[in-house]
Amino acid sequence: MFRRGAGTPLTFVFDGRPVAAREADSVASALLAAGIFVTRETPVSGAPRGPWCMMGACFDCVAVVDGARGVRTCMTPAREGLRVDTQRG
């Protein structure tokens, strides 16, 4: 698990649930801080996947962000009101 100290100035929505984040967070690190390790299911076997490299290289942490598929959550700044959904397939 991960944890961290106080300070949560913004909120975005993941699969309909609010996730607290900070201004400097990527969507992926805010999800990890919230204990969420899965952002997608693979197109081949449907296996759950989430952040692996956190630097934009592996494409494992992609999700549907504001309706767009295949967005790397590790490279996406967390913003107030952002809508993030698990990417299936």
Place this chain on the structure above:
Amino acid sequence: MTRSEADLVIVGAGPSGLAAGTEAARLGLSTVLLDENRAPGGRIWQALEARGATDPDEAAGLDLIRAFAASGVQTHYGAGVWGIEPNGTVFWSGGGAANTLRARRILLATGTTERPMPIPGWTLPGVMTVGAAQIALKTGGLVPDGATWIAGQGPLVVLYAAQAIRAGGRIAGILDLSDRSARWRALRHLLAARADARQGLGWLWEVRRAGVPIIRASGPRAEGDGGLRHIVFRVNGSLCWESADLLLLHDGVIPSIQLTRALGCAHVWEEARRCWRPQTDAWGETTVPGIIVAGDGAGVGGAKAAVASGRIAALGCAHALGFIDRARRDAEAAPARAEHRRAMASRPFIDTLFAPRPVDPDDSVLICRCEEVAAGQIRAAVKLGCSGLNQLKAYTRCGMGPCQGRMCGTTAAEVLAAARDLHPRTVEPYRTRFPARPLTVGELAGLDR
């Protein structure tokens, strides 16, 4: 879409890119720097302005970041480069829009990625790289807590563990997967590396003092249904089991060759790291005219070596474009070359001590994370006559997912080479193509050319 022209375009705002940009601006080159992150620093100095320097090396990094900011280099953050044409056109996207830029010289300072470390269960949610956890620590202040384990080898393992402990994190244990006999082989290089070795022992001492067990282990596996639940490993032949909700893996770093491969640059095999790097001359120039590589991407040496090689590359560019004569180039490069030599002196020790682990995964272990191709499928393809990595794509789709082989290139080559009884240096790496990452139709449509 924005369009512009420059003498020099630099890709990457890590130590070498920042040093090259600062130097190029001083020498009068109109320079543009593109980086996909939101702030300068690369990995080692990531979010350094926000978190503040905590040691002399970081203080030097902060000085360079400030000097760069004052240098007048036009900089775009959140800018991902996905294409480069031999005529000097750079394609990049930021904020959902694609842009082009014309440059007389292009300097790639794109650094490294962590060596893929395929073990059973490495694709389970809850298994990440040590580098990934370090990014989460530096940018988001995330510290490991609860049942966090680290497995692997290399300086980053102990550095991250020490940083995490300093930040108040807790680590359940470290599985040291290094080859003990490498210590004896590394010993003869110790004298040249004593400063770095002392620093490494300091991190190790911090980790031990915090009570983190360091276990000499082999054969680690991550297990769980839908996510990591426990790890299994061997100690002196006996099987051990620990519950875990976070497992961090690391086996060193290797140069990113995505852009240089797609550009057609020649690459050389580096046996110490069992990886490829672009072939460069004394000024960082590749075999493709006008394409220069500096920093760890041209050969891993760490931040100090990267800063020096960035300066050297900028001087080379300034001379090639007629801004300075040969005598001035050579004179001003001399201190940077001395600094580079000093910084590289510890590499034989580090590279010998942490020589890459042998890659011999069970048939069921996934090698290509994107297309979910297991080691057994690669071996089966070889039995059917597949002779190389690029053929392997057609046989299995290995390397054809969105990461474009970044996470499987070295390990797929090792598995294929072993199955053919060859050395991996005889296996041509993936031929990569632009765009270097998936694009939206909207991004492409915005390009009016």
